[in-house]
Amino acid sequence: MGVRAVRGATTVDTDTAEAIDKNVRELVSVMLERNQLDKDQLISIFFTATSDLHSMFPAAAARALGFGDVPLMCAQELTIEGAVTHCVRVMMHVEDDRDRRLFHHVYLHGAIGLRDDLPD
Template sequence: MVRAVRGAIQVDANDRDSIVEATTELVSTLMERNRLTTDDVISVLFTATPDLTAEFPALAARKLGFHEVPLICCTEIDVPGALPRVVRLMAHIETDRPRAEIHHVYLRGAVALRQDIAQ
């Protein structure tokens, strides 16, 4: 069965190290909370708000071993008043778990985006 897992994290600053560090935290936490390995992951779509331009978030996933997983980065819609410096992801995974057992991950300031499901 294929499921989608969502997540987001607010990045401290628009610099390479901050983007990679925050994305690493997001991906690692999502994988841990859902008890996943890279073999379970079909693909990952990353988005970044328009104010994050110093690095591709996918680089962090590659450093975590996502070498055979298709990854892509896009720019999030520039909505006035939106939370700044946010990396989001949607991962497609193979799992037998029902939707109720999928843990979406919202970290740091991004908790404000989905307080209904943030953990």
């Protein structure tokens, strides 16, 4: 099996645990669905959050989806002037032999358009 990475991002309207939980669960679920992946293919998931998000670790939302046995890591995103705010980014590492160009990277809510150069 090869190792592939799938990217994604979402935003939240407010810095609350409920908003982060809801949107991160949505993002991770859509990433798996659009790429026809199941939990057994997950190697690890790396999350970053912008410095204006303090209410919850994005990885906690993934654990609540049943990914407690998948290595999860959170970090703070770089603070860049003019960057999207209230944003959680994800890099999901998976075991899969498909050509990397066949994967669908997922950008939701205010993160739509962050990476227009990638296939949908």
